[in-house]
Amino acid sequence: MKNHLLIFILSLNMSFQACGLNLAGESAYFDKKDIAKAQAELSSQEQALLDEVELSSRTCEYELLEDLNQFAQGKLKEALVYLRSNSRIDDTQYRLLLRTLRSFEISKLEKHLSPFNPIVKNFKAQTFENFQRAQQRGLCFNAIAKNLFKELGEKKPTKFLKKAYHKNLIDKRTYWMLKRLVQEDYHLEPQILAEYLKEQNFLTRQFPERLNIQKTNYISGRRDKSKVSRREALLAKYNQFQIIYLSGMTQRLLNRLNADEVIINVMIDDESVEEIILDPMEQYRFAAKMVRKELGDLQMMNLFEGTNVGFEDLLAAAFETGLVSGGDLSTLALVDDVWNPELTKTEKRKRFIRRYGTIFVAAIPTTFYFVKVLSLVGIEMLTETKQEPQRDHSIF
Secondary structure, three states: OHHHHHHHHHHHOOOOOOOOOOOOOOOOOOOHHHHHHHHHHOOHHHHHHHHHOOOOOOOOHHHHHHHHHHHOOOOHHHHHHHHHHOOOOOHHHHHHHHHHHHHHOOOOOOOOOOOOOOOOOOOOHHHHHHHHHHHHOOOOHHHHHHHHHHHHOOOOOHHHHHHHHHOOOOOHHHHHHHHHHHHOOHHHOOOOHHHHHHHHHHHHHHOHHHHHOOOOHHHHOEOOOOOOEHHHHHHHHOOHHHHHHHHHHHHHHHHHHHOOOOEEEEEEOOEEEEEEEOOHHHHHHHHHHHHHHHHHHHOOOHHHOOOOOOHHHHHHHHHHOOOOOHHHHHHHHHHHHHHOOOOOHHHHHHHHHHHHOOOHHHHOOHHHOOHHHHHHHHHHHOOOOOOOOOOOOOOO
16 A cells, blocks of 8 residues: 555656646636735735746645745745736645645644544554655655545544544644645545646647637636636546547537538438538537537446536636637537527526627627627527527428
8 A cells, every 4th residue: 555655646746847827817716805915915025036936846735835935934825826816826726725725834722732532433543554654755745645535535534633643643733734634625625736737737748739728717717606617617527538528529519610511411222312401500509409419428428427517518628628719718608508498588698698798799709710600699699589589490
């Protein structure tokens, strides 16, 4: 077990290239007031030092916080807000570092507060012994802590930490470090910083064009009533291989939307006996319905077993791989809004106007190459009728 953990840690600490990405717009975690407050707390010299700090060489949250603490001692939260507001880190990095911060900082009360000795059934002493050996080797604290939580397999492992302290398997400082990670829900994170950076570099090698991605608030904004952004939701829910597959689905959607024409061939005995050419609106609805069908089919695949994939996940994956720009995302989102049978005509109309206003044609990105069809959709959305128009004459 300990050898496997060591190999795992070493593989994560291999040299990473700088992500060099600017994938997010405004943060979902703070606003302009928080940025102004952080800038006021940090001196101009501290800000200059933070601007120059090397971030890509550190793949461990604790080690990175130690580096930042040299430049902004006692102001680490303000330093993180400052770095995020300047796009030096993204929301995922910010969240992981923020959830480590309380564990990293030493409280004056730690020396005087001791946990009570709980009764714990099936206490896993070997798990803490493995943790202790890994800690003695000086491995990344976040990595070995996450591995400890995984082996414990408890949603609320605090009582196991208390028992380990009373069995002298961890000291008081380590107890508080681990407990505060649990209090900040770090143990529920899908990835540690090293894993996240490794995945990001894998995607960059596969899709070097993502280096040219421009930030957009659409992808960094919170989805519906969620506490996380669309991008964070994507990265927490899917691995890099699933993201690549979802991006491929978006590419097929774009192909259908951008096609000069879509033709249905009726074949008998390997011979085409009829060709049905879809008009622009039929082509549009064909593309929308096909992507809906493909989303449903994903649940039958082993790669997505037990995962409910939404249309916004496709958009986030397409952005993550550099397939579409930030401006195109809102346009693509319209595909689902217009077709979605769960939305009323009024709801669809409100969404359309909110995105484009009444000058929808001018607002549609010219890089999308589908202005004609979306213009027709816009005309339909801006009509006052509450009911969907009759389409008895249309096959879609």
